[in-house]
Amino acid sequence: MVKISKSEIPQGIVIKTEEDYRSEQVLLILQQDFLDKCYICEEKSPTSINVEHFHSCKNHKHLKYDWENLFFACAHCNRIKGSCYDHIIDCTKEDPEKYIILKFNSYPESYVKILERLNGAENGETRELLDKIYNGAGTPISACEAKNLKKRISRELKNFMECVENYHNENDLKLRTVYWENIKKMLSRESNFAGFKRSVVLQSEKLMQSFGELIK
Ligand SMILES: [Zn+2]
Structure with missing residues (x-):
């Protein structure tokens, strides 16, 4: 999870029915x-997209x-x-990365650990929910979906680590800049599974030295 800036409801949009909140505009x-x-x-x-009620209906x-x-x-x-x-x-109100850190274990089986970074009132429920999202919620379908999700996260992390390695091994300045820009994009909040890649950086002193400025 990363911080999101949610806009004010645009003028002219009225949400009074289920159809309204699932409208193309919304x-x-x-x-x-x-x-x-x-x-x-x-x-x-x-x-698969759902308009989610943060506080359930x-x-x-x-x-x-x-x-x-x-x-x-x-x-x-x-x-x-x-x-x-x-x-x-x-x-939309708080920065989840202040409180939660993600750890992807690929061996012996892929598993996501949700660790606490800073004590917070919502940490317990958040960690429990994320654990179910990434590791399955006790039903065959959720387990299968979680497994597929982890495959995609694993691919993203592999690409990211390759790029980091290339950056560190490269002596050519121009190429290093290309890798740097790529890493910057991969660490931006809008990127695919950004929280995982940003957590990798946060948990490594060496990576913090190189890329810490990109995850502020
Ligand atoms: Zn999701």
């Missing part, structure tokens, strides 16, 4: 605000059509979150 703004990523798993351009009926409560998520994350996780870190 979707386009949410897609843009959320950097075209599911705010929970951080997959870029997800194929079941527990907060009055927020069903509230603009501030509408988030951009994929179906996998929306389904697992349901009405069970109403108190996770709000990435």
